[in-house]
Amino acid sequence: MSEEEKFDVIIIGAGPAGSSCAYTLAREGKSVLMIERGDTPGSKNVTGGRFYTYALEMLDSGLYEEAALERKVTHEQIMLLSGDRSISIDYHEPGFNTGGEAPMSYTILRANFDEWLAEKAEEMGAMLACGIRVEELIERDGKIVGVRAGEDEMYADVVVAADGVNSFMAQKAGLIKDIEAHTVGVGVKEVIELPARTIEERFNLKEGEGAARMILGCTEGIHGGGFLYTNQDSISLGCVFMPAKAAERGKTIHEIFQDFKMHPSIHPLLQGGLTVEYGAHLVSEAGYRGIPRKIYREGFLMVGDAAGFVINTGYSIRGIDLAMLSGIAAARAIIDAENTAEVGPQYLKELDEIKIIPAMKAADGFFDVLETPGLYDKMPNLANDVFNNLFTVDGGVPGSIKKDVMRLIKENGLSMWQLIKFGLKGVKSL
Amino acid sequence: MSYIIACYKWVVDEADIRINPDLSIDTKKSKGKISDYDKNAIEAAVQAANILGGKSLGLTFGGPETRLSLKDALSRGPAEGCWISTGEAAKADAAVTAKALAAAIQKISDVSLVFCAEGASDTYARQTAPRIGAILDWPVVTSVSKLDIEGSTLTAVRKLDDCLQTVKVDLPAVVSVLPEINDAPIPGLKAVLAAGKKPVTEIKAEELGIDFSPKTDVTEIKGYLMNRKNIILSEGEAADKVKELAAYLRKEGVL
Amino acid sequence: MAGIYIYSDKKDIVAELINFAKESEKEACVITFKQEDAEAIKDFGAEKIYVLKGSSQVPENYGKAVAELLKKQDADLFAVGATARGRDIAARTAGYLDCGMVSDVSSLSYREGTVISQRMMYGGTVIQSEELKGLCVVTVPAGKFEAAVGGETVEIITIDVEADSRVRLIETAPVLREGTDITAVDTVICVGQGLDKKEDLQLAQGLADVLGAEIGCTRGIAEERKWLPVERYIGISGAVIKPKLYISMGVSGQVQHVVGIRDSKVIVAVDLNEKAPIFRAADYGIVGNMYEIIPLLTEALKNA
Ligand SMILES: Cc1cc2nc3c(=O)[nH]c(=O)nc-3n(C[C@H](O)[C@H](O)[C@H](O)COP(=O)(O)OP(=O)(O)OC[C@H]3O[C@@H](n4cnc5c(N)ncnc54)[C@H](O)[C@@H]3O)c2cc1C
Numbered sequence: 001m002s003e004e005e006k007f008d009v010i011i012i013g014a015g016p017a018g019s020s021c022a023y024t025l026a027r028e029g030k031s032v033l034m035i036e037r038g039d040t041p042g043s044k045n046v047t048g049g050r051f052y053t054y055a056l057e058m059l060d061s062g063l064y065e066e067a068a069l070e071r072k073v074t075h076e077q078i079m080l081l082s083g084d085r086s087i088s089i090d091y092h093e094p095g096f097n098t099g100g101e102a103p104m105s106y107t108i109l110r111a112n113f114d115e116w117l118a119e120k121a122e123e124m125g126a127m128l129a130c131g132i133r134v135e136e137l138i139e140r141d142g143k144i145v146g147v148r149a150g151e152d153e154m155y156a157d158v159v160v161a162a163d164g165v166n167s168f169m170a171q172k173a174g175l176i177k178d179i180e181a182h183t184v185g186v187g188v189k190e191v192i193e194l195p196a197r198t199i200e201e202r203f204n205l206k207e208g209e210g211a212a213r214m215i216l217g218c219t220e221g222i223h224g225g226g227f228l229y230t231n232q233d234s235i236s237l238g239c240v241f242m243p244a245k246a247a248e249r250g251k252t253i254h255e256i257f258q259d260f261k262m263h264p265s266i267h268p269l270l271q272g273g274l275t276v277e278y279g280a281h282l283v284s285e286a287g288y289r290g291i292p293r294k295i296y297r298e299g300f301l302m303v304g305d306a307a308g309f310v311i312n313t314g315y316s317i318r319g320i321d322l323a324m325l326s327g328i329a330a331a332r333a334i335i336d337a338e339n340t341a342e343v344g345p346q347y348l349k350e351l352d353e354i355k356i357i358p359a360m361k362a363a364d365g366f367f368d369v370l371e372t373p374g375l376y377d378k379m380p381n382l383a384n385d386v387f388n389n390l391f392t393v394d395g396g397v398p399g400s401i402k403k404d405v406m407r408l409i410k411e412n413g414l415s416m417w418q419l420i421k422f423g424l425k426g427v428k429s430l
Numbered sequence: 431m432s433y434i435i436a437c438y439k440w441v442v443d444e445a446d447i448r449i450n451p452d453l454s455i456d457t458k459k460s461k462g463k464i465s466d467y468d469k470n471a472i473e474a475a476v477q478a479a480n481i482l483g484g485k486s487l488g489l490t491f492g493g494p495e496t497r498l499s500l501k502d503a504l505s506r507g508p509a510e511g512c513w514i515s516t517g518e519a520a521k522a523d524a525a526v527t528a529k530a531l532a533a534a535i536q537k538i539s540d541v542s543l544v545f546c547a548e549g550a551s552d553t554y555a556r557q558t559a560p561r562i563g564a565i566l567d568w569p570v571v572t573s574v575s576k577l578d579i580e581g582s583t584l585t586a587v588r589k590l591d592d593c594l595q596t597v598k599v600d601l602p603a604v605v606s607v608l609p610e611i612n613d614a615p616i617p618g619l620k621a622v623l624a625a626g627k628k629p630v631t632e633i634k635a636e637e638l639g640i641d642f643s644p645k646t647d648v649t650e651i652k653g654y655l656m657n658r659k660n661i662i663l664s665e666g667e668a669a670d671k672v673k674e675l676a677a678y679l680r681k682e683g684v685l
Numbered sequence: 686m687a688g689i690y691i692y693s694d695k696k697d698i699v700a701e702l703i704n705f706a707k708e709s710e711k712e713a714c715v716i717t718f719k720q721e722d723a724e725a726i727k728d729f730g731a732e733k734i735y736v737l738k739g740s741s742q743v744p745e746n747y748g749k750a751v752a753e754l755l756k757k758q759d760a761d762l763f764a765v766g767a768t769a770r771g772r773d774i775a776a777r778t779a780g781y782l783d784c785g786m787v788s789d790v791s792s793l794s795y796r797e798g799t800v801i802s803q804r805m806m807y808g809g810t811v812i813q814s815e816e817l818k819g820l821c822v823v824t825v826p827a828g829k830f831e832a833a834v835g836g837e838t839v840e841i842i843t844i845d846v847e848a849d850s851r852v853r854l855i856e857t858a859p860v861l862r863e864g865t866d867i868t869a870v871d872t873v874i875c876v877g878q879g880l881d882k883k884e885d886l887q888l889a890q891g892l893a894d895v896l897g898a899e900i901g902c903t904r905g906i907a908e909e910r911k912w913l914p915v916e917r918y919i920g921i922s923g924a925v926i927k928p929k930l931y932i933s934m935g936v937s938g939q940v941q942h943v944v945g946i947r948d949s950k951v952i953v954a955v956d957l958n959e960k961a962p963i964f965r966a967a968d969y970g971i972v973g974n975m976y977e978i979i980p981l982l983t984e985a986l987k988n989a
């Protein structure tokens with residue numbers, strides 16, 4: 001094989017994981033090729049849209065200042081829907097999210113963010129080939145030594161799979177099987193354009209500031225939840241479901257999403273907007289236990305979603321920041337390792353050091369909490385019932401609140417015992 | 431070694447153009463692309479260069495955003511790229527465009543064949559090739575659906591409204607090709623990587639010494655609004671949807 | 686002598702452009718390249734008819750000669766029929782004159798030395814208005830003006846000119862039109878590249894038979910796959926139709942195609958992809974597989 005056709009590292013996928021890895025490697029003088037199947041990085045990627053900037057700080061200090069970010073999140077919101085009712089909680093603290101050196105969290109649009117980040121990696125000297133889908137890994141003497149796309153083969157010391165959830169490359173490497181339905185959800189999302197002023201008015205925001213909202217009770221009882229993020233001049237609205245359950249309900253995901261959009265507490269927020277983007281994507285739900293048993297082979301590493309690095313707590317999904325950290329960890333391992341055999345074990349150490357594995361372990365309990373029966377319909381309904389009870393004044397003698405609540409719990413098909421168990425699980429997971 | 435040039439234009443993707451309620455147009459969110467049929471012109475130049483033993487070159491005239499086009503264009507096969515860069519391109523009409531391209535072709539000097547596509551996706555004016563020919567006073571062959579090159583003679587089949595015409599011409603010449611001339615391949619990994627390493631010349635507009643003032647005065651640009659009922663039956667059984675549609679059509683009285 | 690100079694390889698367009706010159710209160714001067722072409726139009730009502738006589742049989746090769754004539758005669762405007770030949774000769778002439786040119790105008794008027802025109806851009810997404818002063822060139826599609834009613838026979842002026850002899854004509858093979866004119870029928874069934882194979886045109890034919898319709902298609906079906914003759918393709922580079930009913934199957938509805946059906950009374954689309962732009966251009970649509978929908982629809986409309 002000629003010099004021309006060999007790189008130090010080939011990275012498959014120019015999402016946040018791939019680009020962070022490429023950036024770090026190229027900065028240290030490694031020859032890096034990043035291959036992306038989309039026509040531009042991010043063009044096909046679907047995400048909710050919240051990003052924690054500490055990950056960019058870790059990549060390079062000050063980088064976040066020029067990043068393609070939308071609004072700084074200053075309003076953290078939770079919304080419980082039931083029927084045509086809703087309860088909203090808005091946590092707003094004027095000083096919140098100012099951070100020390102780097103602010104904490106921004107909304108983003110992936111088409112812009114991914115393209116920007118990949119460009120940064122290119123500026124560092126990484127090569128980027130877009131519009132190319134990697135189809136095969138090339139294996140020699142038990143090692144992964146390159147990739148094949150169409151007719152073309154390209155070689156490298158290390159191939160990094162940054163190709164996202166349900167990694168096709170990891171399957172090819174024999175490190176994961178095809179997806180198991182109960183560990184991945186399906187996310188659907190629309191981007192709805194509205195003038196910046198309208199968004200600020202509707203969400204009570206200052207210029208440049210934004211809201212991040214998690215929504216429960218919008219999935220017809222199916223394990224899952226909704227999200228709403230305010231971008232500069234658009235709103236990202238979506239929800240995540242367990243697909244098998246949706247099928248049991250005899251409703252398409254699209255239909256459930258349409259109903260969600262029409263909810264009387266959601267629809268006015270979107271009114272007059274123009275849907276400019278619609279996408280669906282898988283999202284890993286299993287957290288720590290969703291990480292494959294092996295995330296490397298000689299000559300091969302998995303990063304980001306490909307390695308299952310997503311923390312889903314129900315009130316937030318963290319994938320982009322973990323993807324970036326794992327990309328950095330992989331790059332560090334490749335830079336430090338003496339030979340290809342050492343890269344994998346070194347990568348595990350770096351993951352620990354960069355705190356991904358510990359963070360994921362700590363959040364593991366959420367998986368059980370989120371499996372709680374009733375969480376996605378009965379509980380939001382109960383909460384709304386309680387509020388209904390609280391605010392109803394009809395001239396009669398008010399009953400004991402405690403008794404009313406007990407009655408409502410029962411009416412919702414829940415028991416006190418279930419709620420206590422849920423509470424305990426919740427506390428345990430914290 | 432002589433050059434075989436493909437002129438290609440970097441255009442706004444018409445599918446991304448938004449029309450505001452007041453019919454003004456918004457191209458802010460539009461991505462650029464190589465004008466669709468220019469991919470066939472590029473492929474024609476690459477093939478011709480192989481036959482003639484010359485060097486294929488992609489030539490484009492456009493503003494700063496056109497820089498993005500070079501990697502894409504070169505991944506489609508040309509050995510070199512050349513970009514006439516000027517902000518003036520945004521208001522160039524066909525007269526200015528052809529003058530700029532012709533001046534660049536003269537500057538490149540050793541050129542045996544120039545390809546354009548039938549028409550660009552934005553203007554679809556179908557002027558550029560004949561105009562370049564006139565400015566250079568070279569022979570022109572338009573609407574070419576088939577091409578053979580032997581020695582320095584080109585035989586082309588032209589597709590006209592009422593006939594197919596076979597013509598012969600000695601090089602140098604300017605040729606505009608129809609999209610059916612070839613299948614423009616989708617670039618592979620190696621082609622994309624090679625594109626990054628190919629030489630690109632940037633010609634500053636001032637170097638060409640031509641007048642960039644357009645001959646046409648654009649007085650209004652407005653979007654076309656399609657006003658239709660948009661009753662789309664997407665859910666349910668096929669038979670029910672068909673029944674529903676048939677009922678609508680009966681009501682419309684168009685059967 | 687000033688005036689509007691006219692060329693088209695289609696006699697109908699010559700008659701229309703003569704009328705345009707008259708409406709503009711200018712002399713209509715027609716340019717031809719063969720004596721018999723001049724004879725054929727001598728009573729169309731033009732003020733002058735020129736034959737530019739030279740050695741080439743290819744009209745496009747006279748671009749330079751035309752440019753010289755226009756300059757010498759101090760012409761106001763060169764109006765050319767928008768056909769493949771016409772566009773070529775018009776643009777070459779404009780190139781030699783270094784003057785402005787508007788291609789394929791959708792509307793055109795000439796007032797006080799100014800050409801006011803509109804044309805489509807971006808495949809028909811946008812309409813652009815332009816003004817040109819001084820000698821310039823336009824190409825005009827058929828049907829933009831009423832044909833001139835005719836007039837006295839005028840003298841034909843023959844000028845010997847030099848033609849570009851470098852492009853040599855070897856052979857001409859006429860393309861036989863098969864007679865049906867999809868611009869003239871009430872119902873059109875349009876097939877697109879969603880069709881898997883040529884035999885499946887039967888599917889469209891079945892529906893067409895029931896509705897007494899003709900079959901049209903998108904450009905790719907005619908030009909690339911060659912499953913139907915080119916005069917059957919609809920769009921900015923093909924036919925522009927105005928039927929009462931247009932039904933598409935497997936047509937994505939890119940603007941270049943849709944431009945050709947905008948004046949239809951009712952537009953119906955069947956496509957697998959609910960995001961296909963054709964649905965935005967349609968009155969009624971069914972999202973579904975045409976291989977399932979079209980037979981059902983054919984059946985349902987049998988007794989209509
Ligand atoms: C609906 C939804 C909402 C979410 N919300 C959030 C949120 O608010 N905050 C958050 O932090 N995370 C969120 N996530 C998770 C987050 O999007 C992912 O964790 C993150 O995108 C992972 O990054 P990645 O680089 O590993 O993979 P991806 O972003 O998936 O990138 C993979 C890249 O590889 C490319 N690729 C794939 N296969 C090939 C191939 N064979 N050849 C070449 N290229 C290939 C793809 O085109 C893509 O560009 C959400 C996810 C979903 C689905």
Ligand SMILES: Cc1cc2nc3c(=O)[nH]c(=O)nc-3n(C[C@H](O)[C@H](O)[C@H](O)COP(=O)(O)OP(=O)(O)OC[C@H]3O[C@@H](n4cnc5c(N)ncnc54)[C@H](O)[C@@H]3O)c2cc1C
Pocket residue numbers: 466467549550551554876877878879880902903904905906918919920921922923924934935936937938939940941942955956957958961973974975976
């Ligand atoms: C300068 C220029 C001029 C052009 N001029 C013209 C013109 O005059 N006329 C013209 O037509 N085009 C023209 N084009 C091309 C035009 O842009 C489109 O590429 C073309 O119209 C697409 O043809 P299509 O819809 O048949 O094919 P596609 O775009 O490939 O669409 C095929 C459709 O079939 C659907 N489909 C597939 N299988 C099935 C199934 N089983 N059942 C139902 N649906 C199915 C798909 O969902 C898709 O929407 C021009 C382009 C340019 C750049």
Ligand SMILES: Nc1ncnc2c1ncn2[C@@H]1O[C@H](COP(=O)(O)O)[C@@H](O)[C@H]1O
Pocket residue numbers: 437438439440465467468471489490491492524527531545546547548549550551553554555556557558559
């Ligand atoms: N700005 C430009 N740069 C390079 N080539 C061009 C440019 N404009 C037009 N062309 C070429 O001329 C062809 C016809 O363009 P037009 O005459 O505008 O329809 C295009 O398909 C290109 O091949």
